[in-house]
Amino acid sequence: MIVGRYGEQSRINRLMADAKDGRSRSLVLRGEAGIGKTALLDYAESVAGGMRVLRVVGIESEAEVAYAALQLMFVRDLDRLEALPGAQAEALRAAFGASSVPVDRMLPGAATLSLLSEIAGDRPLLCLLDDAQWFDQSSIDALLFAVRRLHADPIATIFAARDGERPFPAPGLESVALPGLGAADAARLAAAAATLPGDVADRILAESGGNPLAIVELAAHATETSAVPAPVAPLPAAGRLEEHFRRQIRGLAEPTRTALLLAAADHGSALPTVIAAAAGLGGDARDFEPAERSRLVQVSADGVVFRHPLIRSAAYQEAPFARRVAAHRALAEVLTDPRDADRRAWHVAAAAGGPDDAAADGLEQVARRATGRGAAAAAVRALDRAAQLTSAPTLRGKRLVAAARAAYDAGQLDRAVELAAAGAELTDAPGEVAEAGWIRAQVSYERTSPAEATRIAVEAAAPVLATEPDLAVSILTEATWCARDAADPMLLRQCAERLRSVPGGRTPVINGMVGFADLLCGDVAEAVDRMRTAVLAARDSEGGETLERLSAAFLGLLIGEDEAAVAMLDAQVAVLRSRGELGWLPYAQEPLVLAQLVTGRIRDADSNVAEAMALAEELGQQLEVIVLSAMAAWLAAARGDSAGAERLAVQVLDDSRQHGMAVAQASWALGLVDLMNGDPRGALGRLEDACEGPPGRDVTVRAIPDQVEAAVRVGDTDRARRFLPGLTDWSTYTKSPVASALLLRCQALLDDGGLADRLFEESVATECGPYDEARTRLVYGEWLRRHRRPNAAKEQLVAAYGTFDRIGAHGWLPRVRSELTALGEAAPGDAESAGGLTPQELQVVRRAALGMSNREIAAELFLSPRTVGHHLYKAYPKLGVKRRAELGQLDL
Structure with a gap:
């Protein structure tokens, strides 16, 4: 019986109506125990009509078992895996223990999305997920990933999560907090539960706090003196209810309490398993009968179901420690099926009263299986508990460091730092100490600054420079990227020095990263050859680590090998998609977006940056969101969305971590906005901020032509020449046609000796990509108009207009229109393109x-x-x- 909750019922009705119309909707019901969440899920199921219902209840004991909730949800639909894309089907098989193929931790989420859509192909689908706070983290991640991406499927999803327990954050989902019932509704519910004297009813209503379950239970047992709380300050409803259930359990015979304890200790086991464990303790199936008569549990062939989670909690907590240990040991002895290996290992661990190396070994195996299934959060808990049970300090430290790595992979950054520090204190093994430091550096990158991350990583690599060179190179490669992000020449030189000192390390990688550091420090001549060697080695090789291939492709972009860089990055992103490695995808799309941005593939870059930002948000990669926001700001400026560019750029500039390259790109974006809007003086300051730093400063070397243009337009040629040496070096040593074209444009803008016309023509004729060519044609057309050559000016401006329109760089169109208007010409019509698409x-x-x-x-x-x-x-x-x-x- 539901009393009140009319607004919530109406909301559920709308949610299911939308789903039946093909518009996916989701809702989270939140509130304390007994507040009515389950009753509302019952209501949703009762009015589901022709919808298929998938209903799962979270179980506290299975919160440690990877993908337990997801497996319960799809247990009757495993035959549909054949309809899923191969990698996704394999991911769910691995998640459910039917495959040993390693999978990315987010791929089961994509597979869950596909499987839900497949199931909903038969008829609209209603997913009811109760006690979601007890779902294992791997299932939560997969379900939230899927639900956030359901748009046009006939699927309604309702989560119910209890307050005051394990958190259930669900950002992006509509959420409703259920309050206690009002006085009138509470009185109606109490009257329906029992006929009570007025003073007793008033006491129950006052002490229940409007909690429906508290009202029903207290009213039903109001004849017991102890059922009515004493006249003191109200206790929390959940605590009072649990005590009420404990009293009921205390009144049962010992064999029945033991049976309930076994069911509570492993609520996920089938009935034969529970009965077999009971037999090991001298009981049998008949022991459940008194509990059934008291409405504490329902027993069927499917297992033992507690009427309320607090009954289960009371049955477990009421038992003394020794009896709980005996129950876990009895369950472990009967869970002999290999498919129950994880559950058995957890029971063995729960039965351990102190250090137990065998139990710890079992949990380490649990963690390995969880890692292979992409369940990093489950691996953290298994390794942490394994470390607690390990007798040897060195091995305990190793397991804590492994738990820290799993915590980092799971996005649990605070936990990762805590575990890494604890592990490093217990071990003197160089590899473990280095790994712990590397984890701390990676967390510092997200939480503190790229500069601090670099310092920690360089220090972390020191113990393994000679003993484990490959590990040292991996750490120092990441350190170099952090130093680049910090735009700190001193840190870059430290990284290069350490890389040079690695004996027998991976030579192409070392060459590339040392060259990269040299380039950013202004040593362009030597840097380019090193970088080109690394790029060619990666281009011609098959396989290799993702970071190495992405690094090599990005180095190609820095030495002007734009098309090669785009091709390599496109290929690597495609590989990551095919493997379902979602965690890497935003980091791979970052350089791809940058490559597409500087080569004029505005729409391609827009598509990739939107997807990458959404994924990075989903994965908790907050600093990556900032980096991508800087690129999105540049793209918004190019599209003509000045307000969007400013909003995104301000987010980057206000971020306390001060990602140096992101700040430079955000400043570049704001400079473009000013340049487009006819404010060269405002643009000049912004663009100098973008170009400030070492002569070889990353891709922002390509902002120098914009700075030159702004300075020339305000008549300050000295400032226009300030950064030109950096562009000249880039062009000279890379021999890149892109660099040559940009340098020729700058020389033309600065020419006062009659060579501007020829320099502009040479720049236009040099292959540099559509965006930069159109930019050159625009300033060339402006120069021609000022020099009274209207026909030649019109030719350049019309060509520039067409290119800007075709590639989506609409921010420059007003300036072109203004020039054509000054010539007495109308702007050409907009090109037929995909410009209206999201x-x-x-x-x-x-x-x-x-x-x-x-x-x-x-x-x-x-x-x-x-x-x-x-x-x-x-x-x-x-x-x-x-x-x-x-x-x-x-x-x-």
Whole structure:
């Protein structure tokens, strides 16, 4: 019986109606124990109509077992895995223990999305997820990943999570906190539960705090003196209820209490398992009968179900420690099926009263299996408990460091630092000490600053420079990137010195990273050869670590090998998609976006940065969000969205961690906004902030032409020449046509000896990508108009307008229109393009134009097939097409 809750019921009705209409919706019900969350889930199930219902209840004892909740949810649909993309199907098989193939920790989320969509293909689907605070973290991650990406599927999802217990954060999902019942509704519920004297009813209503379960239980047992609380300050409802259930359990015979304890100690086991464990303690199935008559449990062939989670908690906590140990030991002895290996290991550990190396070894195996299934959070808990049970300090330290790595992978940064510090104190093994320091550096990158992360990483690599050179190179490679992000030449030199001192390390990687550090410190001549060697080695090799391949591709971008860099990065992103390595994807898309940005692939970059930012948010990669926001600011400026560019840039500039390169890119974006809007003086300060630093400062060397243009427009040629040596060195030593074209443009703008015309023509004729070519044509056209050559000016301006429009760099169109108007000419019409599409629509449409099916597109973009179809449905009118076959004829 539900009393009150009319608003919540109405909300649930709307949620399910939307799902039946093909609009996915989700809701989180929050509140204390007994407040009515489960009753509302019951209501949702009762009014589901023709919807299929998947219902799962979180179980505290299974909060440590990777993917336990997800497996319960899909136990009747495992045959549908064959319909999923191969990598996703394999990920769920691994998650459920049916495969040993290692998977990325986020891929089961993509597989969950696909499987939910597949199930909903039969009829609308209602997912009811009760006591979600007790779901294992791996299942939570997978479900939230899926639910946030459901858009056009007939799926409604309702989570219920208890307050005051293990947290259940669900950012991005609609959430409702259930309050206690009002006085009138509480009185109605009490009257329906029992006929009570007025003073007793008033006491129950006052002490219950409007908690429906408290009202029902206290009213039902009001004849017992102890059922009515004493007249003192009210206790929390959950504590009072648990005590009430404990009293009921104390009144049962010893064999029944033992049976309840076994069921409470492992609520996930099948009935034969519980009965077998009871037999080991001298009991049998008949021991449950008194508890059934008291409505404490329901026993069926599927197992033992407690009427309320607090009954289960009371049954376990009421038992003395020795009896709890005996129960766990009895369960461990009967869980002999290999599929129950994790559960058995946890029972063995729970039965340990002190150090137990055998139990610790078992939990280490649990952690290895969890890591292979992408369940890093489960691995953390297993390794932490294994360390507690380990007798040898050195091995305990090793396990704590391994737990720290798992915690970092799971996004538990504070826990990772705590475990790494504890592990490092217990071990003197160089590799473990280095690993612990590396973890601290990675956390510091996110929490403190790239500069601090560099210092910690350089120190962490010291113990293994000679003994474990590959580990040292990996740590120092990351340290070099951190130093680059900090834009700190001194730290870059330290990284280079340490890399040079690694004996027998991976030579191409060392060459590339030393060259990278030298470049950023201004030693361009020697740096370029080293970097080119590393780029060629990576380009010509097969396989290799992701970080190495991404680093090599980015180095190609820095030495002007733009097309090679884009090709390598595109290929690596495709590999990560095919493997389902979502954790790496934002970090791979970052240099890809940068490469697309500087080569004028504005729409490509927009699509990738939008996806990367969403994924980085999902994965808790907050500093990566800042880095991507800087690029998104530049792209917004190029598109003509000045307000968006300023909003994103301010987020970057206000971030306390001061990611040096992100700050430079954000300043570049703001400088572009000013330059587009006719404020060269304002632009000059911003652009000098972007160009400030070592002559070889990363990709912002490409901002120098913008700084030169701004300075020339305000008439300050001295400031215009300030950063030109850096661009000159880049062009001279890389021999890149891009660098040559940009340098020629700057020389033309600064020329006062009659060579500007020839320099502009040479710049336009040099291959540098559509964006930079159009920028050169714009300033060339402006120069021609000022020198009274209207026809030649018109030719350059019309060409610039067409390119800007075609690639989506609409922020420059007003300036071109202004110049054409001054010539008495009208601007050409906008090009037929994909400009009206959202970034995700563009990603979908491009793949559809290549002949990919909705399922194939969904697998690659981590969407559901119906969401892909929804995007296509919205895109067709924008593109002026009616059929999929027409997409291949468009310029996308």
